[in-house]
Amino acid sequence: MRIIFVNHACYLLEHGDVKLLHDPWLSGSAFHNGWALIAPSAWSYERFAEVTHIWFSHEHPDHFSPQDLKAIAPEHRAGITVLFHKTRDRKVVDYCRKLGFGEVIELGDGWFDLCPEFSVMNRPHTDGDSWLCARVNGHYVLNINDCNLESDAALRAILKVIGGHPEVLLTQFSYANAAGNRNDTDIRRELAASKLAEVSRQIRVLMPKWVVPFASFIWFCHEENFYRNDAVNPVGLAAQAITEAGARPLVMFNGDTWSLGEDHDSESAVLAWEKAFSEHVRPELVLKAAKIEVDELLNAGQHFCDTLRNQNASWIHKVLKPTTIFITDLNLVFSLAPWHFRLAPEMKPEFCDVHLGSEAMLYCFKHLWGGSTLRINGRYEAPLKGRFNRFKRYFNIAQLNNEDYSVNLGFALQYLFRVIQERLRA
Template sequence: MQIEFVNHASVLMTHGQVGLLSDPWYSGPAFHKGWRLLVETPEDRIEELLSRVTHIWISHEHPDHFSIGFFKRWGDVIRQRGIKLLFQDIDDQRVADFLRAQGMALTELTFGKAFDLGSGVSVTCLKDEFYDSALSVRMGDTHVLNLNDCAVRTPERAREIRDAVGTCDILLTQFSYAAWKGGRENRDWRAEAAREKLNNIRIQAEVLEPKTVIPFASFVSFAHQRNAYLNDAANRPEDVIEAFQAAPSRFV
């Protein structure tokens, strides 16, 4: 199997005939122009990428994970190529209704139940808090756990994940804060939030025992003039590398 980072919380996992893409947000702002990607993905790159995709998983409805602009722009390609969409089976049908209205093939994943994608690939969706979800992906002999920005902050919560799907070979997880953390004068709060994100990774790695950790889902900036100050304490990739130099897991 192979994992290819695309942008922000989006990776392409391939094995056999299956290409599983996560959370495609590649251009434009999110959260009322409050967020922007650090680098947008060129359209020729997206077109080539979709030629290798058989399934797209959407973790939750936040616009940096469920990009309406992406599905409107690339809807014809998704329909023509028969790409199947995966989303959590929940009572709130707004996301599902939108995707079906676009004429796309959608499977709603039952929490905790494995779903076969073919070619020796199966996925299990796990609920997290009110609206988020994680995805356990088994590709051949490799187990990938995509936590995106799920709130796995304590050993107890990490053990719940482990009890549900086991330890993993590869862990994908958020590495910096992604919400409002006080006014301009509250930098200490933001610095503490950044340290907490690194501690979350440490807890997740200790309990889930991955061989490799891929920190992602934080490649954005607070982009509006009213919130740009929130960038002042955000973790950078080099902060993650420095924090986990001696970790038993490999960080890439």
């Protein structure tokens, strides 16, 4: 069994004739120009000729990258089997079928054999995420990716279903979403520290021998969010935390290979990542925003309101209170309500619920997933005198619609039933 590290969250796990590629995001930006890779990928599109399977953990563009999938030669796609967990909307599997992948398999809850000595188990988690355990000749390799496993019980539940302790654990090691405003470095430091504490807890419960810190090799690459790089965990700090927790760190740079049981020079990889960060994460390399005309923004906002009303119950106006938005590059305040999006010159910016640029706002209106993207790329600030949750609630509902749910009486009853079930289990 061998691991070839490709880039952030992406690696090839190979054994015999099976070559399973995980979450290939190889080039370009993600999350509406909010994230970029720290270092170039150690992979060419011609190498997809050797890939037998691709697994996607979830639909986020740093794991499921349509631009990279379209760049694979059609003859290579025809020879690859795609693996993904079952979802209500089936967007990922339908997209991959249309692209002409050889086979697209929606994995169930049990073990799925890729060959007699290589099986995988994929289980969905919250927010569309999922984890994957590979069982190769009796050795377990667990990729928990972005899964937010907040308790020891959640980790023990994985051990129970896979039937053993993983020999290799691959996990996230730094924050990957917006935290605080421009001057809130301390908030981001606390979040970064909590990520390392989470890794330590994973080691304590899962008891892996090797830990690969693999899913945080990105930087906030836009002029509107560059400041959010100020407290990210360097991978060397993650390696130290892994050692202190009692496991062996396996830090890999793009292109590194490792076979199970071999020694590995993590220090060289740490130095390579430090060099890449200093060379590529610089303010002069950030992406810039376009300014959107007021009329275009007003029309998109009104269409967004109409869409929410058409796709959900009429009583959502009781859930959605008017929210005020300061568009920074236009220097204008707007009001968003269930029935309209309009200018609100009577409001002062410091009392608005959110500050963001017109391009970021337009993206939120044009895509049902836009608000979720915004909270990950961090191209906004939430004023202390505002009520950001009022703004966020609109896009929480839009995200549910994106996942093929409608906020209506049936959905509310299902939600209440799940809450009661969770309380009874507690």
